[in-house]
Amino acid sequence: MAATGLQLFLSKRVVTATGEADGGVLVQNGQIQDILTREQANTFIAENEDIKVVDGGDLALMAGVVDSHVHVNEPGRTAWEGFRTATSAAAAGGITTIVDMPLNSIPPTTTLENLKVKASSAQGNVFVDVGFWGGVIVDNQDSLKDLVKAGVVGFKCFLCPSGVDEFPNVEAKDLEKAFAALEGTGSLLAFHAEVQEDNEEIEKKIFKKDPEEYTTYLESRPPKMELDAISLISSFLNKTNVRVHVVHVSSASVVPLLNKARQQRVAAGNTAWRGGVTAETCHHYLSISAEQIPRGRSEYKCAPPIRDLDNKEKLWQYLLDDKLDMVVSDHSPCTPELKCSNNLEAWGGISSVQFGLSLFWTEASARGLDLTSISKYMCSAPAQLCGIQHRKGALKPGLDADIIFFDPDAQFTVTADIIRHKNKLTPYIGKTLKGVVKKTYLRGELIYAEGELVGEPKGILLLNKL
Ligand SMILES: NC(=O)NC(NC(N)=O)C(=O)[O-]
Numbered sequence: 001m002a003a004t005g006l007q008l009f010l011s012k013r014v015v016t017a018t019g020e021a022d023g024g025v026l027v028q029n030g031q032i033q034d035i036l037t038r039e040q041a042n043t044f045i046a047e048n049e050d051i052k053v054v055d056g057g058d059l060a061l062m063a064g065v066v067d068s069h070v071h072v073n074e075p076g077r078t079a080w081e082g083f084r085t086a087t088s089a090a091a092a093g094g095i096t097t098i099v100d101m102p103l104n105s106i107p108p109t110t111t112l113e114n115l116k117v118k119a120s121s122a123q124g125n126v127f128v129d130v131g132f133w134g135g136v137i138v139d140n141q142d143s144l145k146d147l148v149k150a151g152v153v154g155f156k157c158f159l160c161p162s163g164v165d166e167f168p169n170v171e172a173k174d175l176e177k178a179f180a181a182l183e184g185t186g187s188l189l190a191f192h193a194e195v196q197e198d199n200e201e202i203e204k205k206i207f208k209k210d211p212e213e214y215t216t217y218l219e220s221r222p223p224k225m226e227l228d229a230i231s232l233i234s235s236f237l238n239k240t241n242v243r244v245h246v247v248h249v250s251s252a253s254v255v256p257l258l259n260k261a262r263q264q265r266v267a268a269g270n271t272a273w274r275g276g277v278t279a280e281t282c283h284h285y286l287s288i289s290a291e292q293i294p295r296g297r298s299e300y301k302c303a304p305p306i307r308d309l310d311n312k313e314k315l316w317q318y319l320l321d322d323k324l325d326m327v328v329s330d331h332s333p334c335t336p337e338l339k340c341s342n343n344l345e346a347w348g349g350i351s352s353v354q355f356g357l358s359l360f361w362t363e364a365s366a367r368g369l370d371l372t373s374i375s376k377y378m379c380s381a382p383a384q385l386c387g388i389q390h391r392k393g394a395l396k397p398g399l400d401a402d403i404i405f406f407d408p409d410a411q412f413t414v415t416a417d418i419i420r421h422k423n424k425l426t427p428y429i430g431k432t433l434k435g436v437v438k439k440t441y442l443r444g445e446l447i448y449a450e451g452e453l454v455g456e457p458k459g460i461l462l463l464n465k466l
């Protein structure tokens with residue numbers, strides 16, 4: 001479904017890959033036809049009386065955000081999150097595509113049958129478009145090609161326990177099989193890049209420390225876990241051409257290793273985007289530092305953990321230097337009971353999907369970034385990662401007219417009553433953020449305006465015919 005007829009979206013600040021300009025986005029049947037200057041737009045209006053004009057004035061006109069890391073958890077753990085709630089939060093946050101992670105739902109997305117189960121619970125219940133990750137677990141290598149054919153954007157695996165029994169982590173021998181199955185498919189393997197080698201050592205370190213103190217949890221997951229994981233991943237790169245992606249980079253120490261791996265791959269002739277070695281970081285690593293986390297507040301708990309201020313500043317620097325590719329939410333909610341005050345026992349995962357754009361803009365604008373950069377990190381790069389860049393992630397002719405009007409100067413405070421995801425626990429309650437999403441359009445149709453969702457769910461599933 002898409003808006004029919006001709007539409008022209010006007011703004012003094014149309015944000016494209018080349019910068020901001022006064023002009024318009026011409027849309028037909030839900031697709032972007034052209035990007036016009038103001039003069040061209042005026043001429044077009046004069047010559048086409050029937051055109052529907054939507055004038056945003058001073059509001060920035062941007063591509064909808066693509067959040068490639070969202071745990072929806074339905075079916076199976078629908079009390080944690082569901083398709084309606086997650087995608088309505090997304091729409092309110094200016095996100096027009098989410099990509100669902102393969103775990104926490106039951107069943108996990110590790111076989112074609114399981115993908116069908118997930119897709120049928122999503123169908124008709126999504127306010128924005130939804131893509132899907134498949135999962136690589138122990139011994140599911142024979143399912144991977146079917147999942148690729150069905151249209152999953154790629155696969156996620158864990159190198160340490162995932163937190164849920166039905167999604168066991170893999171080891172080197174499993175990775176051999178998974179890479180072999182994916183070779184030549186064009187798909188990618190994304191890693192939860194933490195390896196836990198010496199549990200006893202860590203337990204000794206945190207033994208008798210206060211489990212409610214955030215620092216106790218932080219000590220239990222040192223940067224070495226991320227470094228060891230990157231070494232393991234790197235050891236495969238000269239044996240495979242499969243694209244690899246590191247999700248939720250927390251420790252800045254891994255970024256130089258990733259860059260070296262990328263350079264080696266490019267030198268070896270890998271022509272994939274970024275040499276097929278990419279990495280994301282998340283809003284929480286760029287917005288919060290460990291020093292700020294109050295005792296007993298496990299809504300800040302995630303894995304890998306939020307680290308200290310010095311690490312946060314380094315992540316920003318790497319992002320500005322184009323050494324990290326994109327910024328996503330890793331929205332991974334649960335019910336409030338699972339977020340107990342014991343930081344070692346609480347569920348690891350932060351809820352933030354609705355606020356990603358404003359969280360990033362709040363920090364990024366203070367560091368001198370413009371909306372074109374925001375769009376790169378939050379729209380075009382995640383779309384490219386997921387292989388949907390021909391449909392999503394930019395204001396460009398031929399792409400879906402997934403569009404937002406954004407007021408970059410307005411502010412709002414996060415309160416429970418505006419949160420649309422199912423469980424309202426988030427570290428951002430009470431925080432004032434810069435940048436307000438005024439309107440969200442999906443394929444040219446208005447789906448969210450000024451605090452309200454508009455109409456029934458109009459999202460589609462980004463899958464091939466199942
Ligand atoms: N089982 C999870 O949802 N895990 C997630 N949890 C986090 N990041 O704390 C993740 O992406 O690893």
Ligand SMILES: [Zn+2]
Nearest residue numbers: 192247248303
């Ligand atoms: Zn993870």
Ligand SMILES: [Zn+2]
Nearest residue numbers: 069101330332
């Ligand atoms: Zn995640």
